[in-house]
Amino acid sequence: MKNMGLILAGCGCAAAVCCAPASSAAMSTAQLGRPAPAFEAPDLRGATHRLSDYAGRWVVLEWYDPECPYTRKHYDSGNLPRLEQKWTGRGVVWLTIYTADAPTGQQRDIAGRENHDASAVLLDRQGSVARAYEAKTALHMFVIDPHGTLVYNGAIDDRSTTDVADIARAHNYVDAALTEGMAGRAISVPASRPYGCAVRYPSVP
Amino acid sequence: MPIPRLRVPRTTRWLVGLGVLGCALCCALPGLATLGLGAGAVAAVWSAMPSTRGTSDAHGAAEPQAARSTRSVATPQGIVDLIAASVDPPSNEISWIGLRFRLGDGWHIYWRNPGDSGGPPTVAWDVPKHVALGELQWPAPRRILLSRLVNYGYTGTVVLPVSLHTRDGHASREPTVITANARWLVCRDVCVPGRATLRLQWPLATEERASVTEWRTEIESAIASVPQPAPAAWQSEAESQSRSFILRLHLDPPAGAATFFPLDPSQIDDAALQQVQTTGGDLRIVLRKSPQLVQEPVVLRGVLALPDRPAVSIAAPVR
Numbered sequence: 001m002k003n004m005g006l007i008l009a010g011c012g013c014a015a016a017v018c019c020a021p022a023s024s025a026a027m028s029t030a031q032l033g034r035p036a037p038a039f040e041a042p043d044l045r046g047a048t049h050r051l052s053d054y055a056g057r058w059v060v061l062e063w064y065d066p067e068c069p070y071t072r073k074h075y076d077s078g079n080l081p082r083l084e085q086k087w088t089g090r091g092v093v094w095l096t097i098y099t100a101d102a103p104t105g106q107q108r109d110i111a112g113r114e115n116h117d118a119s120a121v122l123l124d125r126q127g128s129v130a131r132a133y134e135a136k137t138a139l140h141m142f143v144i145d146p147h148g149t150l151v152y153n154g155a156i157d158d159r160s161t162t163d164v165a166d167i168a169r170a171h172n173y174v175d176a177a178l179t180e181g182m183a184g185r186a187i188s189v190p191a192s193r194p195y196g197c198a199v200r201y202p203s204v205p
Numbered sequence: 206m207p208i209p210r211l212r213v214p215r216t217t218r219w220l221v222g223l224g225v226l227g228c229a230l231c232c233a234l235p236g237l238a239t240l241g242l243g244a245g246a247v248a249a250v251w252s253a254m255p256s257t258r259g260t261s262d263a264h265g266a267a268e269p270q271a272a273r274s275t276r277s278v279a280t281p282q283g284i285v286d287l288i289a290a291s292v293d294p295p296s297n298e299i300s301w302i303g304l305r306f307r308l309g310d311g312w313h314i315y316w317r318n319p320g321d322s323g324g325p326p327t328v329a330w331d332v333p334k335h336v337a338l339g340e341l342q343w344p345a346p347r348r349i350l351l352s353r354l355v356n357y358g359y360t361g362t363v364v365l366p367v368s369l370h371t372r373d374g375h376a377s378r379e380p381t382v383i384t385a386n387a388r389w390l391v392c393r394d395v396c397v398p399g400r401a402t403l404r405l406q407w408p409l410a411t412e413e414r415a416s417v418t419e420w421r422t423e424i425e426s427a428i429a430s431v432p433q434p435a436p437a438a439w440q441s442e443a444e445s446q447s448r449s450f451i452l453r454l455h456l457d458p459p460a461g462a463a464t465f466f467p468l469d470p471s472q473i474d475d476a477a478l479q480q481v482q483t484t485g486g487d488l489r490i491v492l493r494k495s496p497q498l499v500q501e502p503v504v505l506r507g508v509l510a511l512p513d514r515p516a517v518s519i520a521a522p523v524r
Contacts, residue, residue, distance in 0.1 A: 030496060031496070032499070067395055068395075068396060069390070069396055069397070069398045070396075131353070134496055136321045136322055136354055137321070137322045153496060153497055154471075154497050160324055161324065161388075162324075162390065162398040163388075190499055191471065191496075191497040191498070191499045192471065192497060193470035193471045193497055194322075194497070195322070195324065196322060197322055197323070197392065197395070197396045198321065198322040198323070198351045198354045198356070198392075199322075199353075199354070200352075200394075201351075201352040201353045201354075202352075203352060
């Protein structure tokens with residue numbers, strides 16, 4: 001078992017070198033306090049969105065996977081739809097990022113329907129937006145201020161479970177970051193460990 | 206007062222269990238139905254061919270096991286059960302039980318720090334007042350590679366051992382029931398949450414007594430795999446640089462390779478390559494800092510896996 005662990009660790013090192021060269025090349029482009037990485041992606045209707053389109057506005061990026069149980073927790077409870085409605089109502093641009101190389105028509109429908117109150121659902125088929133932000137999980141959240149600076153990078157809240165009951169008990173980091181940021185206050189928790197299911201990066205050709 | 210032992214036929218237990226489940230579902234319908242539908246949708250997705258991923262209205266397999274209180278639960282992803290190292294009930298001598306996962310091909314569960322995604326199994330224990338239970342112990346994890354992410358966890362069979370003994374000089378008592386309200390996340394290309402109420406009861410049933418020898422071997426092997434603190438002579442320490450921590454140790458005997466598994470999240474980048482240099486007994490590992498690292502840690506805690514010897518736990522002060 002110990003040898004297997006080492007072999008896997010060795011394969012892991014090799015794989016990290018062979019399979020993810022971009023991650024060492026694009027070291028920490030999504031850094032707190034620095035300009036958020038540029039991106040360009042189509043929405044469900046095919047219209048193109050760029051981060052630069054939203055200069056001067058608060059922007060939230062939410063990584064999304066309709067089948068992840070952590071995602072389901074926040075949608076089936078109505079928590080994320082409520083958050084989307086609340087903040088887009090206050091002028092925040094809420095972009096739901098769906099990283100998947102070939103989402104089915106049904107998955108796209110679900111994405112559109114349950115993110116009805118988001119500004120747009122962006123399809124990240126090549127995983128380029130995810131790579132730019134080093135998105136780890138569905139429910140990895142980023143908040144960008146009107147100057148284009150990344151001010152939050154991490155989890156949606158502090159209860160990293162799949163249990164709906166934990167939502168009421170949780171401290172919502174994104175809600176707090178937007179409340180503090182829009183009031184001109186420093187963001188008390190600018191980063192946390194993102195939780196959720198792994199982002200499905202398409203295989204590098 | 207001792208708990209009376211009912212000898213109830215299996216089918217009757219099933220029917221009673223289903224009846225209780227039905228009552229519980231009616232009372233807690235909104236929350237449980239939501240969770241059940243969510244878990245069901247995910248389980249249904251798992252059941253589909255790997256190349257197609259659709260959602261379904263069917264309730265999946267994860268929830269129905271929740272109401273049964275039994276030693277072992279079978280799910281589509283594997284079998285989860287409680288095993289005991291001894292036929293004797295807990296006494297004032299330390300004995301061991303284990304939460305065992307026997308996972309199907311390709312599925313994994315997570316270590317106490319799951320890494321880039323996922324989450325570890327959790328247990329809420331229910332034990333008699335006279336029994337003291339230790340903490341869940343974690344055998345040394347493996348690195349599980351996903352595209353651009355790394356998780357720490359287990360594949361195949363893993364036993365999480367737990368020690369127990371009786372308090373205040375109580376002698377062994379029968380019957381004794383240990384209940385584990387277990388929750389876990391098992392992932393492959395999709396993730397399936399699971400939950401079960403597992404029960405271990407002494408005196409053990411006849412078929413259980415026959416398994417104890419095998420169970421004891423598995424538990425002892427798991428205990429041996431739990432990392433022990435590294436010798437102080439290894440003098441582990443970490444230097445904080447702008448983008449990385451440099452972990453240094455002096456190993457005796459020297460090692461040609463090493464892998465560090467952080468205990469605390471958001472300190473190192475789990476997916477980054479760990480560059481290892483060895484010069485004689487001196488080991489140097491470059492650990493890229495986590496993108497979510499905000500406050501410099503004072504100590505880097507974790508497990509160091511080494512070839513040809515058991516993994517050890519270290520706590521390297523950060524300078």
